[in-house]
Ligand code: ATP
């Protein structure tokens with residue numbers, strides 16, 4: 152079973168600050184680092200680190216080849232990533248003294264993916280394969296519909312949430328993974344019941360930060376607490392959770408075991424700085 156992740160690749164410009172800048176305020180940062188990121192690329196990295204066979208599709212500019220090389224080095228198949236002329240997407244990330252973040256995105260090449268590239272990538276995948284999507288590239292509704300037509304299982308993480316998500320063909324989604332903000336934006340409440348009303352046949356995972364995560368399917372529902380850890384940077388926690396959870400499902404773990412492993416991996420991620428670089432390896436979870 153292959154996972155095709157059609158998603159963003161970003162250059163993360165990270166600034167360590169005392170507190171997140173308030174409207175009208177100018178603040179100094181105490182440290183600055185450049186990391187590989189993007190929800191799409193992070194989730195491919197997490198899938199690969201967990202042990203899944205993952206293909207990443209997407210687009211970077213000439214300044215983004217190092218992101219492609221980094222994913223390839225982690226074991227991600229990068230043959231469906233295009234390098235074009237539009238600059239790579241980037242994220243300006245403030246991380247405060249509690250490890251909380253605030254992110255401004257510039258989509259760049261992530262928003263310039265053409266239908267030819269989408270159709271070509273999808274043509275290599277069939278029934279039994281999984282399509283994973285976030286909300287940082289263009290043409291999501293088209294990709295969902297085209298992949299569903301080919302018989303792929305559709306996994307959607309509608310992050311970051313925007314009102315356009317409500318118009319996506321959510322009835323085609325088989326696995327929905329959201330945090331509380333995305334759940335509220337999508338369903339009006341961060342509850343499994345509200346989400347299940349939108350995607351009645353889907354498996355649903357709702358992540359709750361330090362409080363852990365909840366799972367729902369038409370036949371099963373449960374909560375899992377997160378281990379108590381000292382968070383230094385939560386960036387990439389959701390992406391780590393998704394990569395490990397999806398890998399667990401593709402490896403035929405029960406939903407409970409896959410969720411438990413995902414919660415464990417994400418709690419390790421928040422103890423380390425950066426996004427992709429903070430994703431733990433499978434043997435650290437074992
Ligand atoms: P982010 O955007 O920061 O990457 P997110 O908002 O998508 O994350 P969260 O619900 O905040 O997603 O976190 C995802 C998972 O990460 C949680 O379900 C939990 O397992 C783990 N996690 C996040 N924050 C903490 C924390 N402070 N302590 C322990 N685990 C955490």
Ligand code: RIB
Pocket residue numbers: 159161162163187188189190193241242254256287386387388389390426427
């Ligand atoms: O989920 C974390 C990611 O969100 C960061 O790597 C940043 O690029 C933004 O896309």
